Amino acid sequence: MADTAKESQAPRQRADARRNKEALLDAAAVTFARAGVDVPVREIAAEAGVGVGTIYRHFPTRADLIVAVYRHQVEACAEAGPTLLASSPTPHAALAGWIDLFVDFLVTKHGLAEALRSDNAAFETLHAYFLDRLVPVCAQLLDAAADAGEIRPGMDAYELMRGIGNLCIGANTDPRYDARHLVELVIAGLRRV
Known part of the structure; x- marks a missing residue:
């Protein structure tokens, strides 16, 4: 019951934010495969079709990503x-x-x-x-x-x-x-x- 209460209190992500996050994960996977995990964040953002700020909103650090x-x-x-x-x-x-x-x-x-x-x-x-x-x-x-x-x-x-x-x-x-x-x-x- 406590878990259900926590889930209902957690803010739901907007559909566009979820799509951006999925696009970022897919784009990061592609760029990591191509250039390694140290690839510049701007390349990941370009691959995902989002701004660099969007990456940092979802993943504050490279380790998080x-x-x-x-x-x-x-x-x-x-x-x-x-x-x-x-x-x-x-x-x-x-x-x-x-x-x-x-x-x-x-x-x-x-x-x-x-x-x-x-x-x-x-x-x-x-x-x-x-x-x-x-x-x-x-x-x-x-x-x-x-x-x-x-x-x-x-x-x-x-x-x-x-x-x-x-x-x-x-x-x-x-x-x-x-x-x-x-x-x-x-x-x-x-x-x-």
Whole structure:
């Protein structure tokens, strides 16, 4: 009941403010992927089609913006799992589709690793948040594929995600390195023979 009272007391954001915030998160994600998390704020504002002041109204510090973008993308990846499971022809296809989204998430994090290792307190809980939201989704997809007899049972979601993460580390530094192809080999290797 106390939570409901707090929610009713919190001011509701206007529709245009919500749209601006979503546009900012999407634009920041695009510019972070292109130029890293230290990209000038004016570039993010230009990508979003808003003024620089709008960014600061929603995200007073760069750390606030980085955290919000990261959480927004984690949520999108988490929500995609059940959607793919419901709409894909097989659980293995859903797993492969989700892993493809997960790879996209990982390879577009230029500069985020350095930011996460910084002294900024805003970044301290992001890794735990990432694991808390995404490991259960991956586990659900693995379990569904195992229950369907498509993959070997007993795959550990954390280990799979960690392995995929390690394969994605060099994705942006060597043009000959194709992390996506290596991840496809891992996913194919999960298949039951």
